[in-house]
Amino acid sequence: MTNKFEIVKPKKVPFFYGYVVLFFGTIGIWASIPGQTVGVSVFTDYVKDALGLTRNEFSNAYMIGTFLSSFIVAKAGFWFDKFGARYVAFFATIVLGFSLLLCSISVEISEFVKSFLNNTSWLIPFCVITILFFFIRLSGQGILTMASRNMVMMWFDKHRGKVNSLSSIAISLGFSSSPIFISKLIDNNGWELSWQLMAISLFIFSLFILIFYKNKPEDYNLNPDGEEVKSVKENKPTVTTNFTLKEAKKTRAFWVYGLILSFNSFFITGFTFHVISIFKSFSYTKTQAISIFLPISIIAVSVATLCNVLSDYIQHKIYLYIMLFCGCIASLGLLFLNYEIGVYLLIIGLGVLGGLFSVVNAVTWPKYYGRKYLGSITGKIMSFLVLASAIAPTLFSYSFTYFGSYSYVSILLLTFVVGLIIASLKVENPQNNAVK
Template sequence: MPNPIKLSLVNPQRFPFFYGYVVLIIGSIGILASIPGQTIGVSVFTDPVKDALGLTRNQFSNAYMIGTLLSSALVARAGVWFDAYGARYVAFFATLLLGASLLVFSVSVEISETIKRAFNIQSWSVPFLLITLLFFLIRFSGQGVLTMASRNMIMMWFKKNRGKINSISSITVSLGFSSAPILLNRLIDDHGWAMSWQIMALSLFIFCICILQLYRNRPEDFDLLPDGGEKKEFDQEAEEIETDFTLKEAKKTRAFWMFGLVLAFNSFYVTGFTFHIVSIFGSQDYTKSEAIAVFLPMSVIAIFVSTLCNILSDYINHKIYLFVMLMAGVLASLGLLMLSQPIGVYLLVGGLGTMGGLFAVINAVTWPSFFGRKHLGSISGKVMSFLVIGSAIAPSLFSYCFTGLGSYRYMGYVTLVFLLFLIIGSLKVKNPQ
């Protein structure tokens, strides 16, 4: 492991209070910093960018899909890097790459036109290949690596209070993600989509400095213990130390696959819905403002659910969360089928809000609780590859459903069938601990 305080002025051992609370704050900000690489950050740019590049909705969605699929091939490897080098260096280079990619994205039209003139090619394939590469970079660095490293770092510093701490982080992240489309839409209206990406890139470069100064991998690196406990307390509770599963061992359990697949479903559905949200609501005669407005009530529900379930997660069986999340998925699917009616909007908001709240709990708390902390990077990295694949194929499937079948509602039938499979498969799930 590299020197944990190299290039930094901050030493957790000398802090007047438990440094895990600093990790909680800076790690939550790190998750928010990944927004430009998340679907919720890309979706607001979809229409102006595809129009500027001269791409159709299907072409833009396919570029997003291919770029995201390519990133899924590497994101599992990033989990191994996390175990080997820690959150600090992994998050630093991910943030640096995300900022640089946004800068290139901001001049993508100019780059595309230059390539066309240089090679005398007048084809949509030039901007298509360019943004496919850029989508790969921002999805890998933002949605994949930066999010995983920041979330895992927080979980490394807490054990007994893991759920309560994650509830605080989840509230911050939910508020940030829910307000992101509104704020980014305002930023684009005021400065244009290119300048907006440049502003975000500059912010990310500044955050790189914060990562080097404040990100810390594990309390044990500084002779500290999770939750700020003392050595004597730790020795008395030695019999409660969790078993550390390797990725190979975790993959042999039903819990790994069922929890991983329900998280992947959430990623798939939320990505497809968010990516095409203006078009989805527009097909039912809703305005752009009305479409974006659903993020607010969804976030309120997500915050309530995540706060309650995070606190309870230290005491109850997580299998309950698995089935509640599956039922929420059913509600969201029915909402898409019935969107032409007011009840459809309520079902969508309620289902997606509940799924979003439980996603924040399961994706952060369940993995260290079920499989231990030692190999958390490789295990969560593998699960992250499921999420990335789900988010990769969603925009194109939603798009083809609309352009080929004439309505987004048919995706509701597809998701209901998949949820039925997960419900049956989850009946015998057990905690590996």
């Protein structure tokens, strides 16, 4: 899917163009922050008050918008396979930018609709922000993240793990520091102008996407990792079988890996959303609750760096078993959070889970199912993750509201991960059984 009018031609760059892809693909994932929970949460108090919504109403709007977006994200994977990373990421960035602009005037939109309908019901701002959440979650958390990550993975094979380690470190640092910068931006400019400034930045970055995003090395007579294609006979792909989404869904690995990644998405989203309340219910202070994220982040970055590099050399299934084991540890930590040992179990479990998430979610799919249909496969997996992140805050909340404790959701989590452990016993790399 090359274009003769391209400004930058990969073969004319004095070094392997994959590293340019790595740089801009990582920035592309940073650009998705306004559509991620970490980017939206900073605006919560300002926007809900301006719209006249309660915290529960605002949270439910976020849940519904995220839930609905999960059904479209899977389709975006097919768009990636058909049109490539450049155009999918470009349009996702444009949609995210316009959505932020509309978010910045959501109060005015709500007031206009109220006036037009001659109705002052809270349902009007609720519906407005729900629709806007749908678009920013779809374009930011879903499509832009998926397209940028997949593009990087398309350009590397033997060194995929090492490259992903560099990207993971940068992404972790960017995501962990973004609330500080966004909060400062809001303090200096107000929440409306802050969203508008972020939208303008996205429009500018969309031009860089058109210039520097390249779909795959084969389009430019290059091989992954930088080897030139000398002849058709010499162009021997590392992966001999490319699975379609339909074929991938018939394998046990697709579901087990997809569900453990969804487990992580569910746990970290629900836990983060209610962290202060969770710790308060066990007689901890707000400061103690917030302080847990620093050691979790340190462990996650360390694990991601080490395991990304090692993924080029060791059996990938080992990471699956470690994630399952740490899922049990994290669930037990939440269950016994009233004891000091529970805090340590939670830190270790979530830290290792978070670190391995970035490895497994990036490396597994091209390694197990090939690169030809990578978009449709990862798009489906992304829909699992988005759906899990949508329902998590509500289930955590119901556990506390109806049963008086968050311990009950930990029992649910523990039961789920034990079931995955049993299912994982016969997981194999589909390439091992593929027809050569």
